[in-house]
Amino acid sequence: MKNMVYIQSGGPTSVINSSLYGAYKEAIRHPEEIGHIYGSINGIEGLIEDKLFDLNEENPHDIELLIQTPGAALGTTRRKLPKDINDPVYMQIVKNLQKHKIKYVFVNGGNDSMDTCNKISILCDELNLDVRVIGVPKTIDNDLACTDHTLGYASAAKAVINQIYAISKDALCYKQGKIHIVEVMGRNAGWLTAAADLVPDDGRPDLIYLPENPFNVDEFIQDIKEIHEKKGYGIVVISEGIKFERDMTNAQVDGFGHAQLAGACTELAHIVESRLGIKTRVVELSLLQRANPFLLSRNDRDEAIEVGQLAVTSALAGETGKMIVMKRVSNEPYVARFELVSLSEVANAEQKVPEYMMQDKHRMSDKFREYLRPLIQGNIHLIWKDGIVELTNFKKKIVK
Numbered sequence: 001m002k003n004m005v006y007i008q009s010g011g012p013t014s015v016i017n018s019s020l021y022g023a024y025k026e027a028i029r030h031p032e033e034i035g036h037i038y039g040s041i042n043g044i045e046g047l048i049e050d051k052l053f054d055l056n057e058e059n060p061h062d063i064e065l066l067i068q069t070p071g072a073a074l075g076t077t078r079r080k081l082p083k084d085i086n087d088p089v090y091m092q093i094v095k096n097l098q099k100h101k102i103k104y105v106f107v108n109g110g111n112d113s114m115d116t117c118n119k120i121s122i123l124c125d126e127l128n129l130d131v132r133v134i135g136v137p138k139t140i141d142n143d144l145a146c147t148d149h150t151l152g153y154a155s156a157a158k159a160v161i162n163q164i165y166a167i168s169k170d171a172l173c174y175k176q177g178k179i180h181i182v183e184v185m186g187r188n189a190g191w192l193t194a195a196a197d198l199v200p201d202d203g204r205p206d207l208i209y210l211p212e213n214p215f216n217v218d219e220f221i222q223d224i225k226e227i228h229e230k231k232g233y234g235i236v237v238i239s240e241g242i243k244f245e246r247d248m249t250n251a252q253v254d255g256f257g258h259a260q261l262a263g264a265c266t267e268l269a270h271i272v273e274s275r276l277g278i279k280t281r282v283v284e285l286s287l288l289q290r291a292n293p294f295l296l297s298r299n300d301r302d303e304a305i306e307v308g309q310l311a312v313t314s315a316l317a318g319e320t321g322k323m324i325v326m327k328r329v330s331n332e333p334y335v336a337r338f339e340l341v342s343l344s345e346v347a348n349a350e351q352k353v354p355e356y357m358m359q360d361k362h363r364m365s366d367k368f369r370e371y372l373r374p375l376i377q378g379n380i381h382l383i384w385k386d387g388i389v390e391l392t393n394f395k396k397k398i399v400k
Ligand code: F6P
Pocket: 010, 011, 012, 110, 139, 140, 141, 185, 186, 187, 240, 254, 260, 261, 290
């Protein structure tokens, strides 16, 4: 009897645990092929350090709650595996795969995590191990190559749109208000920032700044001045990844080598206040974008579950070294089909917002709206207890 291990990696999303749920539910349907279903604690670190736990030992209610629980329920990491395949870390991985009789490995992550997934797959191939490795795509940044979109993006986009819309009702109710600078995650890709363009007209941001376009502070100040003169207030949305001269000397760098970007809105607000004397308010949406069960897209969640299931059926069918991707068939009705691509095609690659999806440097085109609208459809009925949403809390008893 062989076992499986599920690894969550990189930044969480609101539906990363839904893919785990899908994979778990599929795996228990094949007891003759899959024995134990292990979760690796803190991503690949669990497999290196022999910190695995058995999902069947967890409370079944906690398993059911996975589909409304944000964050990575298994624990995650941004640890990058070394280039050198002879590094002792790989021997640790092999030792633990063999110790726990693991035949199926699933890595749920973004482009850096697909590098981890690819390296494990190459390792198993080179050593001729009977192990199948499949990638499950996720990231709110939506920047993975070869796929129409990534799991988690749509729910984060829905959170951005709805929170900005709600905020706008507060922000725009004074005659002489402030300039609100809203900062959205997404690193070098502006997909999530672009979502702000779908806010209805009565709350729609005045200006949107994507990292794909050059950012000039003087032009930004001029844009703000014009908005303020015309309306007396305004909402501008910036991506955390816009590049301007700022002091990054104290910025933290994560294990994948990325600088922590948050905080651009605060710096820009200082510049606006000092140069124009205009009152500003900063709104850093931060984790409420990717840890928000209240604004889940049903479409995103359902796809996340389905892709988790498909990862297991693909591995059982003999596939390995591949990641599942979504290919869009039509917008109305929304139809996407699932395919497999080689991990080497997606590892470390980055997909930016294409020009045809931008109307100009502050607005998105109809093509973008047609692309995003179907993805954010459908709401979720959540399970609550005493006025508080119920969320998974695994005990994680480490297996010997
Ligand atoms: O995983 C992607 C992401 O959510 C980016 O949008 C953001 O820049 C980054 O993660 C933040 O990562 P962390 O929470 O590890 O600081």
